[in-house]
Amino acid sequence: GAVVSQHPSWVICKSGTSVKIECRSLDFQATTMFWYRQFPKQSLMLMATSNEGSKATYEQGVEKDKFLINHASLTLSTLTVTSAHPEDSSFYICSGPDTRGGYTFGSGTRLTVV
């Protein structure tokens, strides 16, 4: 149980375009989801916490207007990278709470902006 499905697994986009990443909880309902960014050979950096039916909570230094988070239902949270630039290229991972006090992670999205 507690499976999170993240799509797409990889995406290449042109500079200036927007990219949407979806994170779905398949067998549980999530009022909260977490979005992380991971640079090569580094740890995960929490970007924001999405809250179903309300605004996301962003970590300090994360641009709210660039990284739009929507949590419209209890099973879907999305991260949209707007006007993407090469420096936004990274590995993005979502996470949701499982039912046993832990966290389950999506398989990640490799974004490359060219």
Add this chain to the structure above:
Amino acid sequence: AQSVTQLDSQVPVFEEAPVELRCNYSSSVSVYLFWYVQYPNQGLQLLLKYLSGSTLVKGINGFEAEFNKSQTSFHLRKPSVHISDTAEYFCAVSPPGGSNYKLTFGKGTLLTVNP
């Protein structure tokens, strides 16, 4: 505030040797502790977690970890590693009380198992 220190950024070992990946944490309150494994270009997979109870926690793939409150440590061990254990390992902490609290990760330890 909480923090996690993984003392070794890289640990090379030979196949079938034992391994210990070290993790220390800092917190003013009690914590939940986790170890995750990440294979290249993949998400994180939970190896094991400590929420309460027995301080020796057994996880998947033959891994175990021991919570030591006095030393604020949660070291990960495996008695005999395989080539397939080569991956990045992350230690993480969260406040107790539910999964709506964010995880704080260590910087990771790259375990490389050589034949």
